[in-house]
Amino acid sequence: MKILVCISSVPDTTTKINFTPDNKSLLTQGVQFIINPYDEIALTRALELTEKEGGKVTVITVGDHSTEPVIRKALAVGANDAIRVDAVPRDAFFTASQIAKAATENNYDLILCGHESIDYNGARIPSMVAEMLRIPSVTICKKLTIEGKVLTAEREIEGGKEVVECPLPAVVSASEGMAAPRIPNMRGIMSARTKPLAVTQAVDVPKLSEVIGYDKPQPRSTVQLIPADQPEKLIELLHTQARVI
Amino acid sequence: MSVLVYVEHSEGKIKKSSFEATTYGKDLSVMLNLPCVAVAIGNISAEELKLLGAYGASKVVHCNSPELSSFSAQSYAGAVASVAAEEKAKVVLLSASFSVKGMAPRVAVKLQAGFADGVISMADVSSGFKVRKGAFSGKAFANISMYSDIKVITISPNSYKILKGEGSAEVVINSYKPGAEENKVKVKETIRATDKISLPEAEIVVSAGRGMKGPENWGMIEDLAASLGAALACSKPVADAGWRPHSEHVGQTGVTISPNLYIAIGISGAIQHLAGVSSSKTIVVINKDPEAPFFKAADFGIVGDALEIVPKLTDAVKRFKAAH
Numbered sequence: 001m002k003i004l005v006c007i008s009s010v011p012d013t014t015t016k017i018n019f020t021p022d023n024k025s026l027l028t029q030g031v032q033f034i035i036n037p038y039d040e041i042a043l044t045r046a047l048e049l050t051e052k053e054g055g056k057v058t059v060i061t062v063g064d065h066s067t068e069p070v071i072r073k074a075l076a077v078g079a080n081d082a083i084r085v086d087a088v089p090r091d092a093f094f095t096a097s098q099i100a101k102a103a104t105e106n107n108y109d110l111i112l113c114g115h116e117s118i119d120y121n122g123a124r125i126p127s128m129v130a131e132m133l134r135i136p137s138v139t140i141c142k143k144l145t146i147e148g149k150v151l152t153a154e155r156e157i158e159g160g161k162e163v164v165e166c167p168l169p170a171v172v173s174a175s176e177g178m179a180a181p182r183i184p185n186m187r188g189i190m191s192a193r194t195k196p197l198a199v200t201q202a203v204d205v206p207k208l209s210e211v212i213g214y215d216k217p218q219p220r221s222t223v224q225l226i227p228a229d230q231p232e233k234l235i236e237l238l239h240t241q242a243r244v245i
Numbered sequence: 246m247s248v249l250v251y252v253e254h255s256e257g258k259i260k261k262s263s264f265e266a267t268t269y270g271k272d273l274s275v276m277l278n279l280p281c282v283a284v285a286i287g288n289i290s291a292e293e294l295k296l297l298g299a300y301g302a303s304k305v306v307h308c309n310s311p312e313l314s315s316f317s318a319q320s321y322a323g324a325v326a327s328v329a330a331e332e333k334a335k336v337v338l339l340s341a342s343f344s345v346k347g348m349a350p351r352v353a354v355k356l357q358a359g360f361a362d363g364v365i366s367m368a369d370v371s372s373g374f375k376v377r378k379g380a381f382s383g384k385a386f387a388n389i390s391m392y393s394d395i396k397v398i399t400i401s402p403n404s405y406k407i408l409k410g411e412g413s414a415e416v417v418i419n420s421y422k423p424g425a426e427e428n429k430v431k432v433k434e435t436i437r438a439t440d441k442i443s444l445p446e447a448e449i450v451v452s453a454g455r456g457m458k459g460p461e462n463w464g465m466i467e468d469l470a471a472s473l474g475a476a477l478a479c480s481k482p483v484a485d486a487g488w489r490p491h492s493e494h495v496g497q498t499g500v501t502i503s504p505n506l507y508i509a510i511g512i513s514g515a516i517q518h519l520a521g522v523s524s525s526k527t528i529v530v531i532n533k534d535p536e537a538p539f540f541k542a543a544d545f546g547i548v549g550d551a552l553e554i555v556p557k558l559t560d561a562v563k564r565f566k567a568a569h
Binding site: 019026091096115118124125128130131132134138139140152157158159160161162164165166173176207208210211212213214216217220221223224225226227229232234235236237238242245 | 255260316317318319322342343344346347348349350351353354355357358359360361362363375378379380381382383384385386387388389390391392393426429430431432433434435436437438441442443445446448449473484491492494497498499501505506516517520523524526527528529530540541542543544545546547548549550553554557558560561562564565569
């Protein structure tokens with residue numbers, strides 16, 4: 001089984017976000033970058049599936065040279081090889097087009113992604129890639145198993161879950177619970193240095209949208225403290241002042 | 246030409262988030278001087294669909310072929326894109342539910358449309374077409390300019406005020422059938438806790454963390470949530486420890502929410518947690534540590550032991566509900 005795992009290099013979850021003076025991009029100085037946490041879950045599940053059934057895991061990212069540490073981390077965790085499409089991602093359509101092109105050239109049985117990146121929170125790439133390849137997709141999945149050429153996944157729905165079945169090839173996006181991320185060991189880290197990392201050129205696609213500026217939420221005014229023995233006071237304030245109950 | 250709104254339903258009823266999307270669609274259609282048309286897929290009565298008229302839809306297109314009786318991102322996206330083409334939609338609007346997150350990007354690819362997800366306010370159409378959405382998991386906002394002729398937009402639930410007027414929409418049947426290639430995902434089982442309020446759509450959310458000491462103390466959290474008609478949530482450490490299911494985890498790597506009222510009990514307020522809840526309209530924090538960072542991000546706070554305060558608060562809510 002050949003699995004392609006899409007990974008994204010994102011600021012560590014503890015990062016305080018700041019932007020460049022023109023507000024158009026993230027200020028990356030002093031920011032630690034990690035594998036997007038959902039992508040790490042997807043990668044771990046891909047490794048578990050190939051360890052059981054046999055096969056190969058390739059990771060792909062669309063990004064410039066600065067994303068290579070994150071790719072090496074994925075290789076250290078256990079991916080067999082990697083593809084880096086050498087471009088700064090413009091929008092989801094651009095990124096999905098690059099991944100779809102790589103997928104077309106290599107015939108994967110399964111494409112696994114994190115359900116969203118924690119920087120742009122779009123949850124767009126998995127479904128766009130599936131649509132471009134004209135194959136089925138199951139998104140926001142907490143469980144994934146594969147039996148022969150058929151996958152079974154448990155996906156989240158409002159107030160519950162749905163168990164679905166679908167033939168391969170397909171795209172699946174991973175949410176929390178699908179697998180517990182692994183920490184690379186010394187042997188993994190050493191071997192990651194020599195695993196193949198192909199750098200490819202991006203295909204050009206029309207620009208459909210772009211971020212014209214970021215801004216940060218306004219801070220809240222000072223907290224109003226209520227004595228612990230007067231919970232009815234809180235209820236009153238929520239009713240008369242905040243008007244939320 | 247039109248503004249097309251995709252309408253979701255559950256157990257025969259239109260979802261609240263779809264009334265929200267329809268109101269948004271109607272307000273946008275007025276600015277663009279276009280009619281607002283709705284599209285619904287699957288088993289739902291014409292009577293129910295007519296209700297959309299009161300929210301501003303002039304017409305509802307109902308795709309009801311048997312092949313569309315259960316959700317599949319591929320076949321539903323095909324139906325919406327087909328209706329969008331027939332109605333010459335300039336904008337396709339959807340509410341960002343779990344299912345929509347899996348189908349809206351497909352609609353955008355099919356229509357070769359620009360796509361913006363999780364939009365939180367009305368589009369700015371004064372020059373060009375601009376929308377605003379949360380980014381960096383609630384730590385920032387992104388303003389996006391869309392250049393394509395057709396735009397596909399999903400709206401974050403609870404971000405636009407529903408406005409109900411008068412009127413009934415005309416319902417027309419559309420016979421779109423997905424091809425076998427588009428309908429390969431088969432639903433084997435649906436498990437729905439019918440008494441549970443869905444977290445992303447909830448107006449009030451009661452959330453608890455490690456300050457609760459252990460899963461055995463969650464009864465009082467459930468009681469408080471029930472008294473308020475609130476959905477339940479929890480912090481990441483609590484989900485990781487297995488005290489609560491991951492589906493309840495709110496925060497940067499969990500569910501991002503924007504309810505009217507968020508009550509955080511025994512949660513210190515780590516940056517990753519704040520990221521997922523910071524767009525809540527009102528935040529109440531109950532924590533025994535007065536230095537807990539969450540107090541800096543809260544509107545109201547009580548310093549004290551959650552195990553003592555929560556039952557008293559539930560009683561106070563019940564008294565309030567009885568009096569109002």
